[in-house]
Amino acid sequence: MVESVKNLSEKLSERGIRPSYQRIKVLEYLVQNRCHPTVDQIFNHLIKEIPTLSKSTIYNTVNLFIESDLLKPIGIEDNEVRYDIDTSDHGHFKCESCGKIFDFAIDIENLTTEDLKGFRINDKSVYFKGICPECLKNKKDNKKI
Amino acid sequence: MVESVKNLSEKLSERGIRPSYQRIKVLEYLVQNRCHPTVDQIFNHLIKEIPTLSKSTIYNTVNLFIESDLLKPIGIEDNEVRYDIDTSDHGHFKCESCGKIFDFAIDIENLTTEDLKGFRINDKSVYFKGICPECLKNKKDNKKI
DNA sequence: TATATATTTGTAATCATTACAAAAACGATA
DNA sequence: TATCGTTTTTGTAATGATTACAAATATATA
Known part of the structure; x- marks a missing residue:
């Protein structure tokens, strides 16, 4: 597009x-x-x-x-801010090995809690961290050596 | 305690x-x-x-x-890191008016998505931003003046 | 006690971001 | 189109959190 x-x-x-x-x-x-x-x-x-x-x-x-x-x-990184032109609701996953950031669908709309009754919520962020499939694969390959 | x-x-x-x-x-x-x-x-x-x-x-x-x-x-703030001694799963709400950070219970364990099949997830963070009840109340009071 | 190791301290360096003022571009109006 | 006021861009300096690093101090071990 x-x-x-x-x-x-x-x-x-x-x-x-x-x-x-x-x-x-x-x-x-x-x-x-x-x-x-x-x-x-x-x-x-x-x-x-x-x-x-x-x-x-x-x-x-x-x-x-x-x-x-x-x-x-x-704000998933500690040191520098990244920017997302896709402002619709979704989560972000950061690979701790290669540093790449992946979008993922998640039902943020229905992410609620009793504890925030009386709070006005303007923004919700969901950040996951871990290892992406490609880096997991490389890790496995390296072990063989 | x-x-x-x-x-x-x-x-x-x-x-x-x-x-x-x-x-x-x-x-x-x-x-x-x-x-x-x-x-x-x-x-x-x-x-x-x-x-x-x-x-x-x-x-x-x-x-x-x-x-x-x-x-x-x-990492809910852009400029400086805050620290939480409570390492159990919970979300964080930051009041954009007074800057205070509130904990809230949320079922992070069951927060999953099909999109991350094959990813190893090490850490999940949920950050909300908005206005806390006290600041909302003060705002209303100020409008009366 | 002597010696090696771990921890603390203070200062300098780094690096992303903001502040600010001068220069350049733009827009409206006559 | 020339002029004037406003907006935008640019470059540099300042800020501020964090890290790097080496010297000083404290701790453990033999």
């Missing part, structure tokens, strides 16, 4: 965000690279196309997108 | 951690202050009792405790 610049521009305008060249490029990267990138990854990719790009712009832009509910920060 | 220094010392020894004075004091603070403190909070409290205390020691100690499954880091 390739989204045209026109669509991306409209998506920004809908949310009251002026569709500057940099903002469109950041959104385009996020839509096309759904690997939950860090600011560094976004920056290092786009600097090739936009030589004058500043890392500040990436920070400004992702924070703007977050405020407009266009993007969700993922 | 007051835990004696002897019990705390034994708890450390059980896990193969030498019960130094600083380690016992950190563990004591964690057991008695279950507010999910930051390194700074632990340090600022204990410096009163141990004037020579270094913040490095707090970092060393909490990381040691985490490796020994005596303590769990909570």
Whole structure:
């Protein structure tokens, strides 16, 4: 699914965000690279196309997108924030071996508890950690040696 | 429930951690202050009792405790890590207004998904954010003015 | 007691993120 | 289209949590 610049521009305008060249490029990267990138990854990719790009712009832009509910920060890592353009409810699994982050479907809607009666819940996050199938396989292979 | 220094010392020894004075004091603070403190909070409290205390020691100690499954880091905040001495399964709610963190019971054990077939899951975290009852009440009160 | 080992301490380094001001781009208006 | 005000981008400096590391101290063992 390739989204045209026109669509991306409209998506920004809908949310009251002026569709500057940099903002469109950041959104385009996020839509096309759904690997939950860090600011560094976004920056290092786009600097090739936009030589004058500043890392500040990436920070400004992702924070703007977050405020407009266009993007969700993922706090599964301790050291750096990752970003997810898919704002629908789902969980995140981080492989402790390769570091990759996987999405998984989970019924977050019905995730409730008596203990939070009287609380207003704005956001729910579900983070799992462990080892992904590929890394498990490699581990097994290594044992044979 | 007051835990004696002897019990705390034994708890450390059980896990193969030498019960130094600083380690016992950190563990004591964690057991008695279950507010999910930051390194700074632990340090600022204990410096009163141990004037020579270094913040490095707090970092060393909490990381040691985490490796020994005596303590769990909570990554619900973006900027700093909090620590939970209660390592049993439960969720964490962070009030976006007062910043307080609340524990809540939730059936994490049965939180599963077809999507993670073949994955080894080592750890599950459930983080909710929103407004706690007290802050909701204050908000309402302020509107009356 | 002497010696080896573990722990603590203090400082320097790291690194992601934010703050801020100057420069550049943009938009509206005449 | 030229001008003026506003928004956005950029680059650098500042911040702040955490880690690295080496010297000092405490502890265990022989």
